[in-house]
Amino acid sequence: MTGKTDAAIKSSPTQAELVRLGLESDIFSGRLAPGATLNESRIAEAYAVSRTPVREAISALVRAGLVTKQAQKRAVVTPLDVELLLELFEALAEIEGIAARLATERMTPAQKQALVELHDLAQAASSDEAHIYAEFGRQFHQLIVAGCKNKALIDAAEVLAGRVNPFRRFQVLAPERIRTNQNDHERVLNAILRGDAQQAGDAMRKHTTDQGDMLVRYIALHKVSYADVAPPRRENPVQTISESG
Amino acid sequence: MTGKTDAAIKSSPTQAELVRLGLESDIFSGRLAPGATLNESRIAEAYAVSRTPVREAISALVRAGLVTKQAQKRAVVTPLDVELLLELFEALAEIEGIAARLATERMTPAQKQALVELHDLAQAASSDEAHIYAEFGRQFHQLIVAGCKNKALIDAAEVLAGRVNPFRRFQVLAPERIRTNQNDHERVLNAILRGDAQQAGDAMRKHTTDQGDMLVRYIALHKVSYADVAPPRRENPVQTISESG
DNA sequence: TTTATCCTTATTGAATGCAATTTACCGATT
DNA sequence: AATCGGTAAATTGCATTCAATAAGGATAAA
Numbered sequence: 017m018t019g020k021t022d023a024a025i026k027s028s029p030t031q032a033e034l035v036r037l038g039l040e041s042d043i044f045s046g047r048l049a050p051g052a053t054l055n056e057s058r059i060a061e062a063y064a065v066s067r068t069p070v071r072e073a074i075s076a077l078v079r080a081g082l083v084t085k086q087a088q089k090r091a092v093v094t095p096l097d098v099e100l101l102l103e104l105f106e107a108l109a110e111i112e113g114i115a116a117r118l119a120t121e122r123m124t125p126a127q128k129q130a131l132v133e134l135h136d137l138a139q140a141a142s143s144d145e146a147h148i149y150a151e152f153g154r155q156f157h158q159l160i161v162a163g164c165k166n167k168a169l170i171d172a173a174e175v176l177a178g179r180v181n182p183f184r185r186f187q188v189l190a191p192e193r194i195r196t197n198q199n200d201h202e203r204v205l206n207a208i209l210r211g212d213a214q215q216a217g218d219a220m221r222k223h224t225t226d227q228g229d230m231l232v233r234y235i236a237l238h239k240v241s242y243a244d245v246a247p248p249r250r251e252n253p254v255q256t257i258s259e260s261g
Numbered sequence: 262m263t264g265k266t267d268a269a270i271k272s273s274p275t276q277a278e279l280v281r282l283g284l285e286s287d288i289f290s291g292r293l294a295p296g297a298t299l300n301e302s303r304i305a306e307a308y309a310v311s312r313t314p315v316r317e318a319i320s321a322l323v324r325a326g327l328v329t330k331q332a333q334k335r336a337v338v339t340p341l342d343v344e345l346l347l348e349l350f351e352a353l354a355e356i357e358g359i360a361a362r363l364a365t366e367r368m369t370p371a372q373k374q375a376l377v378e379l380h381d382l383a384q385a386a387s388s389d390e391a392h393i394y395a396e397f398g399r400q401f402h403q404l405i406v407a408g409c410k411n412k413a414l415i416d417a418a419e420v421l422a423g424r425v426n427p428f429r430r431f432q433v434l435a436p437e438r439i440r441t442n443q444n445d446h447e448r449v450l451n452a453i454l455r456g457d458a459q460q461a462g463d464a465m466r467k468h469t470t471d472q473g474d475m476l477v478r479y480i481a482l483h484k485v486s487y488a489d490v491a492p493p494r495r496e497n498p499v500q501t502i503s504e505s506g
Numbered sequence: 507t508t509t510a511t512c513c514t515t516a517t518t519g520a521a522t523g524c525a526a527t528t529t530a531c532c533g534a535t536t
Numbered sequence: 537a538a539t540c541g542g543t544a545a546a547t548t549g550c551a552t553t554c555a556a557t558a559a560g561g562a563t564a565a566a
Contacts, residue, residue: 030332066551075317079324087275088557107413114355168352172417311521333527333548
């Protein structure tokens with residue numbers, strides 16, 4: 017493989033897929049805030065592709081629930097809806113609870129060990145930047161969900177976690193909240209190590225429920241309004257993909 | 262402006278959406294069997310549209326899990342995979358169990374009444390054609406899931422039920438199996454009416470688990486092989502959408 | 507000033523065309 | 537006979553283009 021077309025980078029991942037990943041990242045990071053409108057042409061320009069793959073990417077995000085769209089109208093990043101957010105967390109809590117229950121009996125000793133190590137890492141990181149701790153927290157949940165070894169369930173959990181993602185960034189992890197979080201995780205972890213599936217499931221469900229309540233309360237208290245989330249008028253900037261080579 | 266384009270029928274539902282619904286129906290009915298390949302051009306021809314909306318429809322089905330596709334390769338109707346089928350049913354059973362538990366405390370009296378009536382209707386229909394009873398059974402599950410009043414959970418259940426759908430047609434409902442099914446439903450129904458959420462959830466989960474086991478056993482026993490499901494060579498016919506007016 | 511209506515522009519939905527890749531076919535070699 | 541390679545045909549991914557619809561703004565009326 018020598019020259020080929022200098023534009024063609026690598027076709028294994030489709031253009032549409034690359035755009036999808038880019039937009040998803042923009043949404044998760046808040047560069048595309050809930051309520052922002054998506055302009056196909058502008059996105060196409062930003063990613064240096066035609067509108068076709070952009071449309072595919074957008075419709076994928078619609079199916080994932082991250083973007084909302086009516087026929088003939090502009091796509092918008094799914095707006096903040098406290099009602100729905102609570103429902104998402106309720107569903108996520110139930111499913112993660114199930115996953116934890118199943119994982120207790122399905123994780124290999126090595127996987128349980130990995131979970132312990134991750135927990136300890138998080139403990140050590142808890143004094144560092146909050147977003148570092150948050151990442152460990154996310155991985156903790158992910159490891160447990162993966163432990164249930166049921167693709168369909170893992171999928172469902174990922175979809176829900178993804179939909180909740182854009183709103184997590186509103187949540188500031190105060191040191192005290194990190195402590196609570198860590199205690200919750202420890203309770204789940206101990207139940208898993210003890211082999212008490214029921215208890216693990218219950219603890220996990222309660223933990224995620226609490227997380228949701230906290231987030232919703234934070235949003236309500238700080239009056240995170242539509243305006244904070246979606247600039248009312250101005251067209252939103254779109255991240256340009258960085259060209260490599 | 263009287264005539265307009267005679268081809269343009271009505272643009273509220275998108276072309277892509279119409280094609281998606283058509284393909285979905287073909288898959289559920291078995292006209293497009295698991296393992297069959299989807300040819301964009303041919304489908305486009307059959308539906309009298311260009312390939313663009315067809316591609317959108319296909320990628321929607323991919324996201325729903327009904328169709329499988331790798332970049333640059335042909336899309337195929339997701340093949341029969343007993344392993345995965347068991348996982349799907351396990352996940353569906355857990356989620357429907359949760360839904361039943363929540364529904365017990367959230368359904369209005371009117372909704373519970375509707376459930377009772379549906380159950381009685383099914384009872385009466387149980388001696389008729391099996392597929393009529395099957396439809397009532399589907400609705401019974403659907404009413405309960407809807408009763409949990411959590412959009413996210415309802416969504417998750419629908420996705421899973423949809424993925425399992427293409428394989429249900431292998432299952433012949435023998436009179437004796439209908440009896441068992443009806444008994445299961447009655448157990449769930451009684452728990453709901455009694456207000457015993459825990460019991461309703463457990464009964465529901467067990468019921469759906471059993472359904473899955475039955476289906477998988479049927480498939481194994483009757484040696485439903487890949488060949489039965491996917492004609493190895495021949496291109497598959499595609500249903501033509503019926504033109505109205 | 508506010509509100510409603512028309513008109514212009516911006517934007518989406520879909521058709522068509524082309525390059526790149528995969529699949530199918532066929533003869534050569536072991 | 538089966539496997540491997542190479543070539544032709546089929547098929548996908550994407551760009552481009554055009555018609556149809558929605559959004560935005562100016563003008564007129566209240």
